[in-house]
Amino acid sequence: MNFFQYTEAKTTRDAIKAKQEKEASYFIAGGSNLVDMMKEGIQHPQQLVDINTISGLREIKNTGDTVYLGTLASNTAAAESEKIINFAPLVSQSIVKGATQQIRNMATIGGNLMQESRCPFFYDVSASCGRRTVGDVCPTVTAKDGIRTNALFGLNESCNTPHPSDMAVGMLALRSKVVLQSKNDTRKLALDKFYHIPVKENTKITHLQDGEMIVGVEIPLEHGFNHSAYLKVRDRKSYAFALISGAAALNIQTGTILNAGLASGWVGTIPWRFEEAENYLQGKSATETNFRQAAKIAVSGAQPKKNNAFKVKLLEKILIRTLLMAKNTPYGTNN
Ligand SMILES: Cc1cc2nc3c(=O)[nH]c(=O)nc-3n(C[C@H](O)[C@H](O)[C@H](O)COP(=O)(O)OP(=O)(O)OC[C@H]3O[C@@H](n4cnc5c(N)ncnc54)[C@H](O)[C@@H]3O)c2cc1C
Known part of the structure; x- marks a missing residue:
């Protein structure tokens, strides 16, 4: 039995203070990841600071320039919100x-943004794992051929596990920002600046500081995205994490792409954005030929080993298909 203190926070400031003490x-929010970590003996909290008792963190609102999701909005509430479906459907998708x-x-x-790795070495507490123990090196990093699920991008000397979230990939393609609150300040970080690739000095993959809490996510509407799609390819159709996922958001005006967001899940040690491919698409016609070229650009930096080399071609095809799906899915037609 692991004993831990349980503290109900009434305000964000209380929560941050209690956590620092x-x-x-x-x-703890929904507990669907953290409680698993505790049961598996991966994390050993001395204190759980329950943030569900803080009011005002569940709201979903459209401010005109942004759609805002409070950190405690459930994934269901977000997916079913008219504000999301109408203005940022990729989050719902x-x-x-x-x-x-x-x-x-x-x-x-x-x-969801903070959920932990799903790597078998992370879950096996007898295995060496740089994401669980500072200084450890994952056997798949040193293994000549790697393993099937290893990431292709953002590789590091201690850990190559892919980030598991679907939602983060959709939010990344929409260039969302995470809103972080500390005792006396609020700051916003673009999602691709919020995450960082694993480092051997600690087990973190985000720039969230000890004295900070996520209070929400802001999705800017200035990019004018009006088409989007999310494609998740997995070994089993239901109740499974991805093998690779693709997210595309496009602002298409009379056949021309004015702006593109392109990201993928389970290929990077963090949700992976393809900025060069996005830039390539800007100003181009929304044609399959251009989508093919963008996907080629996207995969060009991949670093496969023998056991995950198949994913490079698969990723390229998924990105082409996701872009085609997005082109055929204007906002308001499909979720
Ligand atoms: C069987 C199963 C299948 C799953 N399949 C998928 C899937 O296919 N795709 C997918 O994307 N996800 C999947 N998940 C993961 C699921 O999405 C996460 O468990 C969930 O999103 C975590 O949210 P939570 O509120 O329960 O987090 P919690 O478990 O409460 O917390 C998770 C982590 O986030 C931290 N945290 C929570 N809120 C904050 C905050 N406001 N500020 C700072 N840190 C915070 C906690 O301290 C903890 O470290 C699956 C989970 C399970 C159990």
């Missing part, structure tokens, strides 16, 4: 491809 403190209805009912926005 005790070693090994964790915020990506959420509904993840987990199950029951888990999505519990899962929150902040918890």
